[in-house]
Amino acid sequence: xxxxxxxxxxxxxxxxxxxxxxxxxxxxxxxxxxxxxxxxxxxxxxxxxxxxxxxxxxxxxxxxxxxxxxxxxxxxxxxxxxxxxxxxxxxxxxxxxxxxxxxxxxxxxxxxxxxxxxxxxxxxxxxxxxxxxxxxxxxxxxxxxxxxxxxxxxxxxxxxxxxxxxxxxxxxxx
Numbered sequence: 321x322x323x324x325x326x327x328x329x330x331x332x333x334x335x336x337x338x339x340x341x342x343x344x345x346x347x348x349x350x351x352x353x354x355x356x357x358x359x360x361x362x363x364x365x366x367x368x369x370x371x372x373x374x375x376x377x378x379x380x381x382x383x384x385x386x387x388x389x390x391x392x393x394x395x396x397x398x399x400x401x402x403x404x405x406x407x408x409x410x411x412x413x414x415x416x417x418x419x420x421x422x423x424x425x426x427x428x429x430x431x432x433x434x435x436x437x438x439x440x441x442x443x444x445x446x447x448x449x450x451x452x453x454x455x456x457x458x459x460x461x462x463x464x465x466x467x468x469x470x471x472x473x474x475x476x477x478x479x480x481x482x483x484x485x486x487x488x489x490x491x492x493x494x
Contacts, residue, residue: 323441326350326385327425328414330397332404338412340445343381347448347467348441349460352385352416352427355403357435363454364436365407370457371464372411379468384413387427387435442467 325340340348351368353360365384372382386400397415404413416424430439433452440449440463449463 321447323445323447324429326414327417327429329417330415332401332413333410334412344445345443347380347443347464349380349382350385350439351382352387352432352435352437354386354388354435355400359454360436364438365409367455367457367460368411369409371460375464380464382411384409384411385416385426386413387416387424387432389423389427440464440467
């Protein structure tokens, strides 16, 4: 399924308004969180930070989605800005737009059940994985590796079919 566009009101740690199409050709990890959610603070955010540290930004992009469905008065943008500073979160973070119903718009569009939630998009913007709650770092790393590996395999096949040099496990030569 193609990922719906993020419906947001404000971005932090980003220049301008970002769109998923800005990341075409890269794996995108979206970490949906609330700053007052213990599971987000203990598991979700550290996992997103680990992915950001361990994968090249040329291949993998990490985006935070602050999706507030409770305690609205305590989770204002000014509070989020302080939270991002205190937890040294440097990846782009969007504030999910409040919907007409009880759930924010992006949360509803993605069918998120709560926070923390992690969504992986492949290089074409399709949803490749969807997790609710704590997920193991090894599992997410393997899923990202699989997505990156499938792109490399497709490049090898493309090069072979086009007669562009020789390809092996180390890459393709022209």
